[in-house]
Amino acid sequence: MTEHRDKVIRHAMLLEAQDWAVGVSQIHVHSLSSMAYDEWPEDTEDGSVTDTHYNNGTIKRTRQGNVIRVIGDELQGEALINQWSRANQSKAEILEQL
Numbered sequence: 001m002t003e004h005r006d007k008v009i010r011h012a013m014l015l016e017a018q019d020w021a022v023g024v025s026q027i028h029v030h031s032l033s034s035m036a037y038d039e040w041p042e043d044t045e046d047g048s049v050t051d052t053h054y055n056n057g058t059i060k061r062t063r064q065g066n067v068i069r070v071i072g073d074e075l076q077g078e079a080l081i082n083q084w085s086r087a088n089q090s091k092a093e094i095l096e097q098l
Contacts, residue, residue, distance in 0.1 A: 009095055010081070016091065017084035021056035021075065028053070037071055055087070056080065 031048040033041030043049050043061060050062045051071075059071040075083055085092040 012095055013081050013084065013092065014077075016088070016095070017080045020084050020088065021054065021080055023055045024052055025055050026053045027051070040069065043068060055083070057083070 028051045029048055030051070031044045032038075033044050035051070037059065043063070047063070049068070052060045052062070054060070057072050057075040060067055061069045061071060
């Protein structure tokens with residue numbers, strides 16, 4: 001029975017993590033060409049951009065409301081669950097104790 005229990009708990013964690021992943025962790029409006037994650041300094045030559053960081057590990061860069069690039073790889077599967085668990089430790093512990 002425990003093998004099914006573990007699968008059900010892991011699936012519950014994945015569902016929680018997928019909901020959490022689309023959340024915004026920070027928004028940064030800037031005209032800098034020296035961001036640590038930025039390999040495209042030309043994006044800010046004509047003014048500022050908005051970098052919206054999501055919990056799934058991606059950053060959507062927009063200028064005047066239009067997405068000009070998506071930076072980073074979207075976390076999925078175990079990597080997403082692990083990131084969610086670190087950010088939501090108490091909730092993860094509750095699920096693991098069920």
